[in-house]
Amino acid sequence: SGNVSAADPIKLTYANFPPAPTFPCIQMERWKGEVEKRTNGKVAVQTFPGGTLLPAKNIFDGVVAGTADIGNFAMSYQPGRFPISEAIDLPLGFPSAKVASMALYDLIDKYKAKEFQDVKILTLFTCPPANIMTRTPVKSLADLKGMELRVGGTQADIIKLLGGIPVAMPQSDTPEALQKGVVKGHVSSMEVLKDFNYAAYTANVTIADLWVVTFAVVMNKQKWESLPDDVKKVLDDLRTEQAQWTGKYVDDHVLEAIKWSKEKYNLQIFELPAKEKAEMPKLLEPIIAAYVKKVTAAGLPGDQIVKDALALKEKYAKEYK
Amino acid sequence: MELLEKLNNFLNKSFLVIGGIAVLALMTLATGNVCLRIFGMPYRGAYELASFLGAVVTAFALGYTQKKKSHIVVDILSATFPDRVKRVLDGVGYLIAMFFFAVISWVILRWGLRIASCGEVSETLKIVFYPFIFCVATGFALLSLTLVIDFLGTFRKKGSQ
Amino acid sequence: MVGVIGIVVMFAVLFLFRIPAAFTMMIVGFLGVAYVTSFKAALGMIGPDLWNIFSNYGLTVIPMFILVGEFVHYGGYNNSLYYATYRWFGHYRGGLAITTIMACAAFSAISGSNTATAATMSSVAIPEMKKYHYHPMLNAGSVAAGSTLGVLIPPSIVLVVYGLYTGQSIGKLFFGNIIPSAILTVLIAATVFYICFLHPEWGPKGPKNTWRERIKALPEILDILILFAIIMYALFTGVVTATEAAAASCALGLAICLIRKKLSWKGFIASIADTLRISCLVFMILAGATIFGRFLAVTRLPFEAASIISSLALPKWMLLWLILICYIIGGCVMDALAFLLISLPIFFPLVTQMGYDPIWFGQVICIVTTMGAIMPPIGICCYVVAGMAEDIPLGTVFRGAFYYMPSYIISIIILMLFPYWTVLVLSNLVR
Numbered sequence: 001s002g003n004v005s006a007a008d009p010i011k012l013t014y015a016n017f018p019p020a021p022t023f024p025c026i027q028m029e030r031w032k033g034e035v036e037k038r039t040n041g042k043v044a045v046q047t048f049p050g051g052t053l054l055p056a057k058n059i060f061d062g063v064v065a066g067t068a069d070i071g072n073f074a075m076s077y078q079p080g081r082f083p084i085s086e087a088i089d090l091p092l093g094f095p096s097a098k099v100a101s102m103a104l105y106d107l108i109d110k111y112k113a114k115e116f117q118d119v120k121i122l123t124l125f126t127c128p129p130a131n132i133m134t135r136t137p138v139k140s141l142a143d144l145k146g147m148e149l150r151v152g153g154t155q156a157d158i159i160k161l162l163g164g165i166p167v168a169m170p171q172s173d174t175p176e177a178l179q180k181g182v183v184k185g186h187v188s189s190m191e192v193l194k195d196f197n198y199a200a201y202t203a204n205v206t207i208a209d210l211w212v213v214t215f216a217v218v219m220n221k222q223k224w225e226s227l228p229d230d231v232k233k234v235l236d237d238l239r240t241e242q243a244q245w246t247g248k249y250v251d252d253h254v255l256e257a258i259k260w261s262k263e264k265y266n267l268q269i270f271e272l273p274a275k276e277k278a279e280m281p282k283l284l285e286p287i288i289a290a291y292v293k294k295v296t297a298a299g300l301p302g303d304q305i306v307k308d309a310l311a312l313k314e315k316y317a318k319e320y321k
Numbered sequence: 322m323e324l325l326e327k328l329n330n331f332l333n334k335s336f337l338v339i340g341g342i343a344v345l346a347l348m349t350l351a352t353g354n355v356c357l358r359i360f361g362m363p364y365r366g367a368y369e370l371a372s373f374l375g376a377v378v379t380a381f382a383l384g385y386t387q388k389k390k391s392h393i394v395v396d397i398l399s400a401t402f403p404d405r406v407k408r409v410l411d412g413v414g415y416l417i418a419m420f421f422f423a424v425i426s427w428v429i430l431r432w433g434l435r436i437a438s439c440g441e442v443s444e445t446l447k448i449v450f451y452p453f454i455f456c457v458a459t460g461f462a463l464l465s466l467t468l469v470i471d472f473l474g475t476f477r478k479k480g481s482q
Numbered sequence: 483m484v485g486v487i488g489i490v491v492m493f494a495v496l497f498l499f500r501i502p503a504a505f506t507m508m509i510v511g512f513l514g515v516a517y518v519t520s521f522k523a524a525l526g527m528i529g530p531d532l533w534n535i536f537s538n539y540g541l542t543v544i545p546m547f548i549l550v551g552e553f554v555h556y557g558g559y560n561n562s563l564y565y566a567t568y569r570w571f572g573h574y575r576g577g578l579a580i581t582t583i584m585a586c587a588a589f590s591a592i593s594g595s596n597t598a599t600a601a602t603m604s605s606v607a608i609p610e611m612k613k614y615h616y617h618p619m620l621n622a623g624s625v626a627a628g629s630t631l632g633v634l635i636p637p638s639i640v641l642v643v644y645g646l647y648t649g650q651s652i653g654k655l656f657f658g659n660i661i662p663s664a665i666l667t668v669l670i671a672a673t674v675f676y677i678c679f680l681h682p683e684w685g686p687k688g689p690k691n692t693w694r695e696r697i698k699a700l701p702e703i704l705d706i707l708i709l710f711a712i713i714m715y716a717l718f719t720g721v722v723t724a725t726e727a728a729a730a731s732c733a734l735g736l737a738i739c740l741i742r743k744k745l746s747w748k749g750f751i752a753s754i755a756d757t758l759r760i761s762c763l764v765f766m767i768l769a770g771a772t773i774f775g776r777f778l779a780v781t782r783l784p785f786e787a788a789s790i791i792s793s794l795a796l797p798k799w800m801l802l803w804l805i806l807i808c809y810i811i812g813g814c815v816m817d818a819l820a821f822l823l824i825s826l827p828i829f830f831p832l833v834t835q836m837g838y839d840p841i842w843f844g845q846v847i848c849i850v851t852t853m854g855a856i857m858p859p860i861g862i863c864c865y866v867v868a869g870m871a872e873d874i875p876l877g878t879v880f881r882g883a884f885y886y887m888p889s890y891i892i893s894i895i896i897l898m899l900f901p902y903w904t905v906l907v908l909s910n911l912v913r
């Protein structure tokens with residue numbers, strides 16, 4: 001309400017779900033800063049971290065309905081809904097967030113995913129690869145046998161195939177469960193060692209580069225159409241750049257978290273034996289096969305999508321060595 | 322009117338039975354999972370199923386809770402109003418709430434249909450969960466129906482006075 | 483501005499109309515969001531929001547704890563519990579109310595939420611204190627104040643949220659909490675003494691019993707003590723999480739009632755019907771507070787209020803009190819936990835920048851948030867107590883609970899005067 005004059009900035013609301021200090025919100029604040037700077041204050045972004053405007057699983061629908069103009073959400077937490085990005089969720093062994101983010105970006109671009117037809121994609125990125133963090137060292141897959149590990153629900157099958165016992169516990173119960181030993185460890189990207197202080201409970205890491213979680217930042221279509229061309233151009237120019245920035249930021253953040261955990265909790269890092277590393281793709285093959293079967297049944301070229309995802313992984317892994 | 326009331330009572334009672342079964346299932350599931358975990362084989366869908374059962378528990382009690390007038394009214398001021406004013410206010414309140422929850426029921430139903438059509442499944446078990454969303458929509462529909470009965474009831478009391 | 487109008491409208495409807503508080507918050511919140519954004523946007527928000535609250539795993543603890551309370555109640559164990567307590571402490575004025583507060587504190591060590599504590603303890607304590615002629619104000623007030631300990635004493639939703647949102651160690655937060663919660667529990671119990679000093683007839687003295695009579699009253703409550711001991715043991719050895727402890731105590735409670743043939747079929751059905759009814763009313767209040775909180779979030783009122791305060795050039799201690807007052811007001815107009823989520827990103831960096839210890843600040847925030855649950859007009863614990871005690875009006879619960887406000891303030895002052903001895907001495911023991 002009130003008078004709308006040329007001097008009034010265009011207000012955009014941006015909903016996000018994790019706590020403010022985590023990387024999805026840091027990238028949001030960075031994006032806000034860049035947009036406001038590059039449009040010379042023509043656009044003002046209001047950010048809502050921590051699910052204060054929309055809860056995690058309602059962000060996509062909320063943006064379509066217009067509750068928020070922009071929203072960042074994790075595609076991986078809504079299985080079945082974003083079939084193309086699910087290829088990046090597969091255990092393909094992405095070495096870093098930057099590589100996975102760029103692969104995700106290109107893959108969604110190539111297949112013009114129809115699940116996004118109601119929105120404008122502003123950027124796409126992933127978290128760093130998930131690794132195994134435990135109370136007692138895991139030096140080989142044998143150590144993993146029968147170990148209860150907390151995972152986000154979506155990736156439980158991967159842990160099962162590796163011999164562990166996945167416990168799909170909500171994030172809010174995790175600290176208590178780790179502290180008391182209800183679970184013996186957890187599998188996720190490693191920034192949580194510092195961000196949630198999990199290094200205090202699990203000071204052993206086994207590098208396995210299991211999976212990444214995929215995120216999308218989308219904008220309400222009508223809102224996008226209503227923007228002036230120069231603003232549209234600024235946002236379009238930021239798309240790839242933001243994906244790269246976020247990937248690099250969070251990769252660096254993991255390194256920092258590891259350094260911090262080493263100093264504070266004497267974090268130990270282990271690698272699986274070379275033989276087991278080589279066997280991993282074969283162990284995890286059923287998951288990829290199930291994905292191909294599922295999306296092929298839905299009328300998508302499943303085989304080709306996986307092939308493309310792997311090719312993109314190779315390409316960007318070389319590029320960002 | 323009487324027929325409507327009978328239908329409403331029947332529905333509230335049946336929903337209460339389903340809700341009761343859900344609450345016992347919730348207890349059994351969570352306790353069972355503790356036992357399974359002691360033996361080193363926890364059921365990984367336990368958390369997810371528990372949350373879906375929880376939704377059924379609350380949603381199916383919506384009508385009954387209204388029928389029992391258990392929702393808390395802040396009547397610090399309005400308790401001092403004359404009876405006739407109170408009854409008019411009650412009637413208006415029922416009417417507003419009835420309309421509101423009918424809309425809510427419809428919104429949740431529509432959103433459930435959307436989840437059904439876009440193929441979203443649950444995170445851990447990868448099962449379709451829209452039927453549970455429909456349960457919540459049904460619960461709100463019954464709440465709305467119960468409010469219709471309450472609204473009509475305010476007229477009856479006036480007549481009998 | 484819209485936010486302030488919305489709050490005024492909400493209170494006007496709350497007090498003048500006879501629409502349930504949960505419905506009022508939901509309707510005003512919904513219309514507010516529709517006004518600020520659009521009707522379509524509000525519709526798009528409310529459906530999934532309600533689903534999210536109803537299907538929240540963390541909240542399933544509520545029906546479970548209510549159910550175990552009902553089993554214990556209909557199994558007649560309440561009766562025995564309070565009979566035994568009366569034999570032991572009934573000859574002190576307010577003895578049962580103090581016992582209730584201690585029971586709340588003990589129960590809080592199982593439950594992470596104040597609403598679950600309020601619901602369970604109301605079903606256990608209120609009818610019994612009534613039987614021994616306790617005044618409704620002391621009766622309901624002590625349960626409401628005692629139940630706020632649910633979020634203070636670990637496991638605590640507020641401390642977990644605070645830990646996750648600020649990256650502080652949950653272990654440190656829980657350890658640092660021991661002395662503050664002891665202080666508050668003692669102060670709340672002392673308040674009962676004070677109330678009985680002001681109004682001796684509110685908590686009547688019972689006859690003094692011989693030791694023989696006292697000991698004779700114990701075997702009856704042994705079952706419940708065993709149940710409690712098993713659950714506490716499971717909880718502390720890490721066999722179960724808090725949420726599972728609720729379900730397990732439910733199953734065990736039912737088993738004990740059945741083995742002892744204490745629960746009739748009718749009692750069983752009544753337990754379940756009551757559980758559904760009370761869970762529903764608690765969930766609807768939580769949903770109402772959430773939807774209204776969404777409206778305040780879209781108006782950005784809490785964000786702006788918080789950032790104005792953080793930009794003021796004031797001495798450290800004044801700024802800290804301003805922040806606390808902000809939490810108290812936030813606790814008046816919306817659910818305290820929702821306000822915590824909105825305000826922490828703004829206040830936390832400021833407070834640490836001023837040089838306050840984050841673990842210590844967590845305890846202070848926890849006490850303030852705890853108090854919010856009995857602050858009128860949106861005091862969730864008081865709503866639940868009034869919902870359970872059908873013959874005690876909401877106003878009486880709020881007035882009864884109001885006596886305990888100074889104990890929260892005094893606790894905070896003690897924490898401010900002795901940050902080391904109250905918090906850090908223990909939290910520093912944990913890595």
Ligand code: NA
Pocket residue numbers: 589590591592593594595631632633634635636637638
């Ligand atoms: Na607690």
Ligand code: NA
Pocket residue numbers: 812813814815816817818854855856857858859860861862
């Ligand atoms: Na409050």
